[in-house]
Amino acid sequence: MDDRLRNELAAWLEFYRELGIEDFYRRPPAPKIEAGNSKLETGNSKLVTELPIPSARPEAPKPEPRAHAVPPQALNLFETPQPARRERETLEQIRADLGDCQRCRLASGRKTIVFGQGNTRAQVVFVGEGPGADEDEQGLPFVGRAGQLLNRMLQSIGIKREEVYICNVVKCRPPGNRTPERDEIETCSPFLFRQIEAIRPRLVCCLGAPAVKTLLGLKEGMLKIRGRFYDYGAAKALATVHPAYVLRNPREEKILREDFEKIRDFLRA
Numbered sequence: 001m002d003d004r005l006r007n008e009l010a011a012w013l014e015f016y017r018e019l020g021i022e023d024f025y026r027r028p029p030a031p032k033i034e035a036g037n038s039k040l041e042t043g044n045s046k047l048v049t050e051l052p053i054p055s056a057r058p059e060a061p062k063p064e065p066r067a068h069a070v071p072p073q074a075l076n077l078f079e080t081p082q083p084a085r086r087e088r089e090t091l092e093q094i095r096a097d098l099g100d101c102q103r104c105r106l107a108s109g110r111k112t113i114v115f116g117q118g119n120t121r122a123q124v125v126f127v128g129e130g131p132g133a134d135e136d137e138q139g140l141p142f143v144g145r146a147g148q149l150l151n152r153m154l155q156s157i158g159i160k161r162e163e164v165y166i167c168n169v170v171k172c173r174p175p176g177n178r179t180p181e182r183d184e185i186e187t188c189s190p191f192l193f194r195q196i197e198a199i200r201p202r203l204v205c206c207l208g209a210p211a212v213k214t215l216l217g218l219k220e221g222m223l224k225i226r227g228r229f230y231d232y233g234a235a236k237a238l239a240t241v242h243p244a245y246v247l248r249n250p251r252e253e254k255i256l257r258e259d260f261e262k263i264r265d266f267l268r269a
């Protein structure tokens with residue numbers, strides 16, 4: 001491994017350590033590397049490429065933009081164009097790996113694992129915090145009151161719920177709907193990273209502080225960082241407030257509406 005690669009790898013490990021993630025897995029080498037993928041996907045660097053690639057930190061290595069296999073005008077607005085790509089995990093494989101998860105204490109209080117729902121080739125992935133009572137009951141994300149608000153917001157920008165993918169930072173309901181704890185996020189978030197990597201959306205929308213912190217490593221107040229686009233590898237990430245926050249503070253609905261309009265403009269651009 002050359003020095004540059006070693007330094008990049010060290011920067012990544014440090015980045016994930018700061019997020020509280022210390023365990024990494026390594027998939028068997030992909031049979032073929034296609035042109036247009038990350039410049040890190042050469043030589044001995046596959047370990048690096050298997051990690052999610054948020055880049056809120058300046059030193060985070062940025063992959064090359066992905067090539068589109070079809071002309072943009074032929075694209076369905078809500079599906080990510082499928083470039084020639086290397087073998088990658090499917091959501092089904094990730095779900096199978098999650099299994100009847102007992103990796104953290106949330107397992108004991110849950111009824112159902114809420115893995116995620118929606119278009120597996122979505123251009124936009126919404127990431128919430130964790131399932132609530134309704135989600136735990138039904139096994140689907142955002143089906144309670146916060147979900148209804150999310151649906152309304154999507155509708156207001158002309159997007160159908162089934163056109164996007166929706167999931168959470170943790171897949172099991174925290175007791176009493178408390179915020180997931182650091183070690184729970186540390187245990188569960190690799191599955192989120194893998195889901196995003198499997199879908200490869202153009203945009204990841206972080207709903208609320210836990211998603212922002214987990215995906216972007218940003219710890220500032222939500223009202224300061226919301227409404228902005230951040231680099232998330234080859235994709236962008238938008239930070240916005242959680243719909244449940246708006247339910248508690250109805251006057252703030254305009255914030256969420258404003259941010260969803262940004263999503264619409266981004267997808268149209």
Ligand code: URA
Nearest residue numbers: 128129130131141142
């Ligand atoms: N809140 C979340 O963060 N996620 C859900 O799935 C539901 C409510």
